Amino acid sequence: MNYIGSKLSLLQFLEESIDKVAGKDCRTFCDLFAGTGAVGLHFKKKGYKVIANDIQFYSYALNRHYIGNHKPLKFSGLVKDIPNLEEVNVTDRAVVVCDHLSDLQGTEGFIFNNYCLGGTNLSAEPRQYFSDDNGKKCDAIRQKIESWKKTDLLNDDEYYFLLTTLLESIDKYANTAAVYGAFLKKLKKSAQKSIVLTPAMLTINDQEHLVFNKDVNSLAKEIEGDILYLDPPYNQRQYATNYHLLETIAKYDNPEIHGKTGLREYSAQKSLYCSRKEVKSAFKDLILSAKAKYIFLSYNNEGLMSAGDVKEIMSLRGKYGFFTKEYGRFKADKSEKRNYKSNRTTEYLHYVVCNS
Numbered sequence: 001m002n003y004i005g006s007k008l009s010l011l012q013f014l015e016e017s018i019d020k021v022a023g024k025d026c027r028t029f030c031d032l033f034a035g036t037g038a039v040g041l042h043f044k045k046k047g048y049k050v051i052a053n054d055i056q057f058y059s060y061a062l063n064r065h066y067i068g069n070h071k072p073l074k075f076s077g078l079v080k081d082i083p084n085l086e087e088v089n090v091t092d093r094a095v096v097v098c099d100h101l102s103d104l105q106g107t108e109g110f111i112f113n114n115y116c117l118g119g120t121n122l123s124a125e126p127r128q129y130f131s132d133d134n135g136k137k138c139d140a141i142r143q144k145i146e147s148w149k150k151t152d153l154l155n156d157d158e159y160y161f162l163l164t165t166l167l168e169s170i171d172k173y174a175n176t177a178a179v180y181g182a183f184l185k186k187l188k189k190s191a192q193k194s195i196v197l198t199p200a201m202l203t204i205n206d207q208e209h210l211v212f213n214k215d216v217n218s219l220a221k222e223i224e225g226d227i228l229y230l231d232p233p234y235n236q237r238q239y240a241t242n243y244h245l246l247e248t249i250a251k252y253d254n255p256e257i258h259g260k261t262g263l264r265e266y267s268a269q270k271s272l273y274c275s276r277k278e279v280k281s282a283f284k285d286l287i288l289s290a291k292a293k294y295i296f297l298s299y300n301n302e303g304l305m306s307a308g309d310v311k312e313i314m315s316l317r318g319k320y321g322f323f324t325k326e327y328g329r330f331k332a333d334k335s336e337k338r339n340y341k342s343n344r345t346t347e348y349l350h351y352v353v354c355n356s
């Protein structure tokens with residue numbers, strides 16, 4: 001998923017830098033602003049027990065699958081619903097289940113009625129986040145996943161695998177420049193194609209992992225780990241508004257929505273890390289309460305906190321240092337006509353080796 005602040009292309013830099021600082025005895029890696037789960041997944045593959053967390057529910061769903069799921073998915077409950085599933089090898093069943101969902105007849109549900117032209121063109125706020133067909137398909141697939149879950153035909157592992165698959169797949173057909181803060185007037189090419197579910201990748205290993213959907217400052221007081229990796233928002237752009245549609249597809253809770261973009265209420269997910277006024281005190285509270293041997297922070301040279309602020313706060317816990325790397329800007333910025341002088345930024349990985 002093309003996600004604001006994704007660290008997918010910085011994984012090698014993160015791994016090499018972290019390896020230079022953290023001792024070989026580290027077993028637990030906590031990714032507490034986990035987003036797409038890319039960083040946690042990388043360290044899960046390296047053999048760490050991962051603790052992942054994010055305040056957004058769509059992110060919880062992604063991490064509950066990419067991090068939390070670590071055993072094969074059998075879909076035993078669906079053998080009566082899906083013809084021939086029983087005869088299919090366990091390793092191939094996910095593909096058959098996804099094909100079955102992709103072939104469902106579309107239905108006019110919450111997404112079609114509120115975010116597609118066919119459902120909104122007579123309303124005060126016509127919206128076109130998806131083609132009519134993809135909106136109806138999304139509704140049909142989401143409703144089927146929920147009814148399977150409600151009737152105990154899916155276990156939690158299978159449920160979050162399917163939610164992740166739907167979120168990752170529908171995102172590829174969205175009629176947006178990059179994020180859901182706005183939709184395009186005309187259906188772009190990729191949005192005109194019919195949605196086909198691509199099964200989300202499953203990483204099997206023998207570690208149990210933990211995944212949370214909490215505010216980071218309260219979770220940090222409850223958990224402990226060897227390495228704490230923090231990747232907060234860098235600026236004032238709230239993830240709750242930029243990804244509101246993914247949140248609604250993940251929760252499918254028929255929320256009250258308003259305005260041109262059909263935004264859901266998000267006061268409980270408003271991040272202090274996006275507030276110039278609040279960020280330093282939230283970060284200080286987090287650093288002081290974190291129970292870890294090493295704390296790492298990804299941030300860039302244009303973030304709400306200066307490198308000096310970060311150093312001052314992290315040094316409260318022990319020996320401070322940092323690594324840097326030049327990095328390309330998130331693509332959506334261009335379409336939003338932001339007035340940046342350069343399309344490269346300096347990515348920092350700050351760290352502190354904690355005294356206690």
Ligand SMILES: C[S@@+](CC[C@H](N)C(=O)[O-])C[C@H]1O[C@@H](n2cnc3c(N)ncnc32)[C@H](O)[C@@H]1O
Nearest residue numbers: 005006007033035036054055215216231239271
């Ligand atoms: C820069 S992104 C993380 C990107 C992630 N490392 C990746 O590679 O996909 C920041 C994330 O922090 C989450 N977030 C913001 N404020 C939070 C808070 N107070 N508690 C927990 N998560 C928060 C956002 O929802 C967003 O997913």
